[in-house]
Amino acid sequence: MEEAQDSAMESIIQGPVAEDARWEVLPVVEQRFEDFAAVVNPTGREKHCWCLSHRLGAKEIQTLGAGHRVDAMRALSAEPIAPGVLAYKDGVPVGWCSISPRSQIPLLERSKLIRPVDGVAVWSIICVVVRSGFRRQGVNTHMLEGALGYAKALGAPAVEAYPVDPEGRMDLTMAFVGTRKMFESVGFKVIGVTDAVASRMPRLVMRKDL
Numbered sequence: 001m002e003e004a005q006d007s008a009m010e011s012i013i014q015g016p017v018a019e020d021a022r023w024e025v026l027p028v029v030e031q032r033f034e035d036f037a038a039v040v041n042p043t044g045r046e047k048h049c050w051c052l053s054h055r056l057g058a059k060e061i062q063t064l065g066a067g068h069r070v071d072a073m074r075a076l077s078a079e080p081i082a083p084g085v086l087a088y089k090d091g092v093p094v095g096w097c098s099i100s101p102r103s104q105i106p107l108l109e110r111s112k113l114i115r116p117v118d119g120v121a122v123w124s125i126i127c128v129v130v131r132s133g134f135r136r137q138g139v140n141t142h143m144l145e146g147a148l149g150y151a152k153a154l155g156a157p158a159v160e161a162y163p164v165d166p167e168g169r170m171d172l173t174m175a176f177v178g179t180r181k182m183f184e185s186v187g188f189k190v191i192g193v194t195d196a197v198a199s200r201m202p203r204l205v206m207r208k209d210l
Helices: 002-013 030-040 058-064 066-076 139-153 172-177 180-184
Strands: 023-027 084-089 092-101 123-130 158-161 189-198 201-209
Touching: 023 139, 030 066, 030 084, 030 092, 084 139, 092 139, 123 139, 123 172, 139 158, 139 180, 180 201
Parallel strands: 123 158
Antiparallel strands: 023 084, 084 092, 092 123, 158 201, 189 201
């Protein structure tokens, strides 16, 4: 399946992401897990979230224990559809985007705060992270374009994100949700407002049809 996922990315590498040869966006499969760890947990903190909060229930995460969270995420990277994509700049992993079918993100699927807008089988972006030292270098744009291409290559009809629309800079602890401006820059449009908040701001529903 890893070969199939990489094959799906070939059409993306010929598109916007590849206009600058320094950039590459690839799915997080098992052999790239250490690259994922380098982006989301560079200091190796045992109690790090490992981007599991929407994929496993709080009790399940607690049962795993801090030392086993990494194993749970590693197991997800072996699933037929990767839990997200990594952006590389000059071969260095610099960004993480959690994207997969909404139906495969259990807590989002059950959420009473971020409810489905309609019956479209959307893919959802629930987290974006840029590695320290690489911010303000265009990582998000390249990464989101690649994430959209990945979803399209695997048959996604549309992709949604649930960012906020801050007037200025937002609390970095909640920056993983992204901003309206970030997603508008790659073609997303606001189609609704959720009942969820981040940094005391309402989270929007933004969608890009593929």
